[in-house]
Amino acid sequence: xxxxxxxxxxxxxxxxxxxxxxxxxxxxxxxxxxxxxxxxxxxxxxxxxxxxxxxxxxxxxxxxxxxxxxxxxxxxxxxxxxxxxxxxxxxxxxxxxxxxxxxxxxxxxxxxxxxxxxxxxxxxxxxxxxxxxxxxxxxxxxxxxxxxxxxxxxxxxxxxxxxxxxxxxxxxxxxxxxxxxxxxxxxxxxxxxxxxxxxxxxxxxxxxxxxxxxxxxxxxxxxxxxxxxxxxxxxxxxxxxxxxxxxxxxxxxxxxxxxxxxxxxxxxxxxxxxxxxxxxxxxxxxxxxxxxxxxxxxxxxxxxxxxxxxxxxxxxxxxxxxxxxxxxxxxxxxxxxxxxxxxxxxxxxxxxxxxxxxxxxxxxxxxxxxxxxxxxxxxxxxxxxxxxxxxxxxxxxxxxxxxxxxxxxxxxxxxxxxxxxxxxxxxxxxxxxxxxxxxxxxxxxxxxxxxxxxxxxxxxxxxxxxxxxxxxxxxxxxxxxxxxxxxxxxxxxxxxxxxxxxxxxxxxxxxxx
Numbered sequence: 001x002x003x004x005x006x007x008x009x010x011x012x013x014x015x016x017x018x019x020x021x022x023x024x025x026x027x028x029x030x031x032x033x034x035x036x037x038x039x040x041x042x043x044x045x046x047x048x049x050x051x052x053x054x055x056x057x058x059x060x061x062x063x064x065x066x067x068x069x070x071x072x073x074x075x076x077x078x079x080x081x082x083x084x085x086x087x088x089x090x091x092x093x094x095x096x097x098x099x100x101x102x103x104x105x106x107x108x109x110x111x112x113x114x115x116x117x118x119x120x121x122x123x124x125x126x127x128x129x130x131x132x133x134x135x136x137x138x139x140x141x142x143x144x145x146x147x148x149x150x151x152x153x154x155x156x157x158x159x160x161x162x163x164x165x166x167x168x169x170x171x172x173x174x175x176x177x178x179x180x181x182x183x184x185x186x187x188x189x190x191x192x193x194x195x196x197x198x199x200x201x202x203x204x205x206x207x208x209x210x211x212x213x214x215x216x217x218x219x220x221x222x223x224x225x226x227x228x229x230x231x232x233x234x235x236x237x238x239x240x241x242x243x244x245x246x247x248x249x250x251x252x253x254x255x256x257x258x259x260x261x262x263x264x265x266x267x268x269x270x271x272x273x274x275x276x277x278x279x280x281x282x283x284x285x286x287x288x289x290x291x292x293x294x295x296x297x298x299x300x301x302x303x304x305x306x307x308x309x310x311x312x313x314x315x316x317x318x319x320x321x322x323x324x325x326x327x328x329x330x331x332x333x334x335x336x337x338x339x340x341x342x343x344x345x346x347x348x349x350x351x352x353x354x355x356x357x358x359x360x361x362x363x364x365x366x367x368x369x370x371x372x373x374x375x376x377x378x379x380x381x382x383x384x385x386x387x388x389x390x391x392x393x394x395x396x397x398x399x400x401x402x403x404x405x406x407x408x409x410x411x412x413x414x415x416x417x418x419x420x421x422x423x424x425x426x427x428x429x430x431x432x433x434x435x436x437x438x439x440x441x442x443x444x445x446x447x448x449x450x451x452x453x454x455x456x457x458x459x460x461x462x463x464x465x466x467x468x469x470x471x472x473x474x475x476x477x478x479x480x481x482x483x484x485x486x487x488x489x490x491x492x493x494x495x496x497x498x499x500x501x502x503x504x505x506x507x508x509x510x511x512x513x
Contacts, residue, residue: 001046001314003139004038005293008426015291015498021296028423030505034135035118035433041104042094043272047297047308049086050093052400057081059474060489062317064088064513076492081475082310083298090322094122097144097328101152105145107171108134112171119171133176140359140416143183144329147337150175154344170225177347177433178338181426182416185334186264188230188253189370190346190363197280198270199362201466203235205280207273207357219265231257233330237421246326255327262330270357277358279415281464285480287471289420294356294475295499314476339374346449347405349389349433353421353460354398361410365458368408381406385454387440389429397425399458401438403451407439472501 005013010031011023019205030036040046055066059079071080083364086092094100112119124172138146153173159165184190198207208216212461220226233255241248276282295301324330338348350368352361364412372381381403389409398411411418411425419426429439438445439500440452472481474496477489485501488494495505502508 001041001293001297001312002417003419005296006289007112008036008423008430009038013296015292016437017510018497018508019294021299021498023296027205029425030419030430032427032428034434037118038343039104041107041108042100043086043103044086044093044318046157046314046320047312049310050089052309053087055083055085055088057083057085057188057313059312059477060486062478064144064314064510074373074491078496079489081311085310085313086315086316088384090318090325093316093319093322095242095322095326096246096331097148097323098152099246100145101149101378104149105152108173108291109171130370133174135177135410136175136182137179137430138287139181139182139418140422141184143180143185143331143336143359146180146183147176147334147341148184150178150341150346151161151337155338162467175341175344175346177349177436179349179351179430179433180427181418182353182356182361183367184329184362185338185367186301186332186370187266188234188332189335189366190267190359191226191230191262192217193221193360193363193366194267194270194357196427197357197362198273200362201280201360201439202354202459203281204461205275205464207270207275207280212269212272216266216269219261226258228256228260229261230330230332233258233327234332237331240285244331246328252326255330256325257327258330259324259327267358275357275449276415278417280357281355281467282415283467285470285482287414287468289417290471291473291476291480292499294473298475302422315343335370336374338371342371342375342378342405345435347403347433348407349429349439351406351411351418351426352409353411353416353418353430355414355421356416358416365408365410368406370405372406378403378406379450379490380404384451385456386410386458387452389425389439390441391425391428395424397422397428399454402439404449407433409439412460424432473499474501475499 008030010026010029012026013021014024016022038047043050053066054068055064056068057064060075064085066080072076136146136150139474153175157172160167160170194212199213236251236254241251274283276284276286279286342348348366352364354361372378384401384403386399386401387399388396389400398409400407400409409429411422414421432439432442438450439441470482472485494501494503497505497508
């Protein structure tokens with residue numbers, strides 16, 4: 001729902017009046033170029049669920065207790081909400097990306113069979129189930145999901161061709177393009193760029209002391225450091241859990257150790273800077289993009305209208321912990337899978353906002369070179385130059401290096417959620433990717449031999465904007481409220497209007513005022 005309501009969906013949520021929300025058309029919604037479906041996955045996140053369970057959600061720490069209970073004596077009643085949720089049992093969901101990929105394949109099979117009008121293979125003059133050409137776009141942890149999901153689709157296609165799956169009861173899901181927006185794909189490649197980007201970004205910001213930067217770099221490269229532990233994890237996976245079932249405890253522990261090492265010693269030192277991991281130019285907590293949709297999705301009117309059975313929560317800690325316990329973030333194989341997809345003629349677009357720290361564009365650029373190295377035919381990618389991404393007659397939205405079906409785009413002045421920061425640029429790049437044009441101008445080209453011309457490096461620099469004043473959303477307290485605001489909530493001070501904490505109720509302004 002982040003992608004749907006904060007970034008690229010057809011509409012965005014707005015306040016209509018005191019206690020009322022509505023939606024308005026998004027000017028640069030991606031539905032302008034394609035039918036689009038947003039999926040809550042793995043099971044138990046968002047509106048998805050396994051077993052309906054009544055409980056109480058503590059807004060202060062996002063924990064859910066079963067059965068429902070009142071708010072603790074030391075916090076206001078409104079910070080504890082009774083509702084219906086999933087079981088919160090990590091054993092009832094996926095715990096590795098590979099398992100999540102299988103679920104996604106089954107979901108698409110069911111969806112396209114139930115709603116054939118959205119099956120691009122079924123045209124007016126074609127009533128037979130042919131290959132389904134889809135464009136898969138992912139973001140953030142989607143750097144793990146996208147490559148493995150797509151590779152799983154192709155393995156299922158191969159089973160259909162060989163008779164391993166019934167062709168009359170399954171659909172071939174053929175990927176036309178895979179777009180990854182600020183994706184964290186592989187810390188074996190991207191990990192070393194965390195301390196580099198913290199102090200050597202294009203906004204002139206130094207987030208770490210030189211000592212902390214050096215220590216983080218050493219923790220990545222040193223003996224038994226992040227890099228070596230990732231290698232140990234992948235060796236264990238290859239020998240004992242090659243199908244990534246996540247059921248070998250010894251493998252899980254080795255990979256979890258790698259994740260813990262990389263997170264605590266290489267990534268986490270940045271947290272002391274007080275800057276947002278999603279936008280290095282902003283101090284924490286950042287109010288952008290707005291969390292209005294969290295209130296809207298939990299209104300009784302909306303839930304009745306769409307027929308959902310559970311209250312909406314943005315994330316699920318039990319599912320996240322299940323993935324962390326198997327060390328899924330470090331199990332790898334994404335780079336080789338992207339090479340495999342390129343060999344099949346799938347367009348692969350890596351798109352990175354240049355203000356994001358947690359999946360920064362320097363690491364993304366390194367990934368693009370690693371992917372090109374998978375195929376000798378893509379060696380010209382190294383010599384392709386950076387060309388301007390021309391959005392309209394007055395604006396250049398970034399730079400792109402492109403050869404054949406592989407592209408890497410740096411998007412100017414954008415944080416982790418690129419479409420929220422630069423909606424027209426994101427829409428334009430998305431449209432050009434799915435149409436198979438060049439990403440610089442959107443012109444028809446022969447991608448079998450096309451490459452961009454320009455500078456060897458994307459060196460454009462920008463001035464960091466001022467940090468925005470925090471907005472405290474009570475359904476996102478952990479990420480949007482200052483410590484002072486959290487104390488105010490605990491003391492029962494302030495007033496909450498339309499899900500936002502104000503000093504006084506009179507501070508709220510009607511949308512029409």
